[in-house]
Amino acid sequence: MSSPSTPHPAEGARAARGRPPRLDQGRTAQAALELLDAAGLDALTMRRLADAVGAQAGALYRHFATKQDLLTVMAERMLEGCSAPPPEGDWSERLTVLAHRMRAALLAHRDGARVYAGTHSTGPNTLGFAETLIGVLRGASFRDEDAARAVLAVVNFTVGHTLEEQAALRPGGPDAAEPGPADPDGLRRAVAAQGLPHLTAALPVLTSTDFAAHFAFGLNLLVQGLRATDRNGPAGAVEAGRP
Structure with missing residues (x-):
């Protein structure tokens, strides 16, 4: 049984006749993540969240002016x-660890x-992650401008890849009888019907659900591009003759 000092996020106020539980941002955000895991983003409403923490919907707006504030x-x-800090090693290995760490955090929900x-959070977790990433690159003698743009590229790639990954694995119809957003068989039929030889050759990878391999490949491309960055010339320049 939960103690009064640690109420379960799903405990409603309907059962309590007295004063509703005092809201705090951390407990409310945790309850929102639990609702997210249970029902998905589309079902996460301020009203459902208010029910979960045993409060009136209007009370949530004292902590979150909009739903976007809640998502942040x-x-x-x-x-x-x-x-x-990632384990010691080459800057590329440390950057790779951090990118995989972020992907795992997003996939956890x-x-x-x-x-x-x-x-665009300015909280300690978000800013601390960016600080660690930039620190890895600046420690490897990347210019400030290049380090900043590299971090944007890594974060945007990680978020975009994970967005597509989670969309592809989202269940289909109510009883999963309908295909989900990713329909490998539909892609195979369309490619075969149009007689596209290059896509036919690439189908085993294009229809693969080995998203870890897809992510690792794309991340390695980013790392190799960063290796080609000339850290001594003008910002953004690339060394001539580098493969």
Whole structure:
């Protein structure tokens, strides 16, 4: 049984006749993440969240002026632990660890990438993660401008990839009888019907659900591009003759 000092997020106020439980942003954000995992982003409404924490819907707006504010706090909470310094090693290995860490954090919650996309938290988890990433690159003698743009590229790639990954794995119809957003058989039929030889050759990878391999490949491309960056010439320049 939960103690009064640690109420379960799903406990409603309907059962209580007295004063409703005092809201705090952290407990409310955790309840929102639990609702997200249970029902998905589309079902997460301020009214359902208010019911989950045993409060009136209007009371939530004292902490979150809009639903976007709520999503920003949820995104900040999801990145908890991601800013810890990665193991010692080459800068590319450390950057790779951090990117995989972020992907895992987003995958830990249903529709996690959808929640994170478009948020701009200034909380300690989000800023700490960016600080660690930039620190890895500046420590490897990347210019400030290049380090900043590299971080944007890595974060945007990670969020975008995870967004597509979670969308592809989202269940289909009510009883999963209908295909979900990703329909490999439909793609195979369309390619065969149009007689597209290059796509036919690529179908085994294009229809693969090995998203970890897809992510690792794309991330490696980013890393190799960063290796080609000339850290001594003008910002953004590329060394001539580098493969």
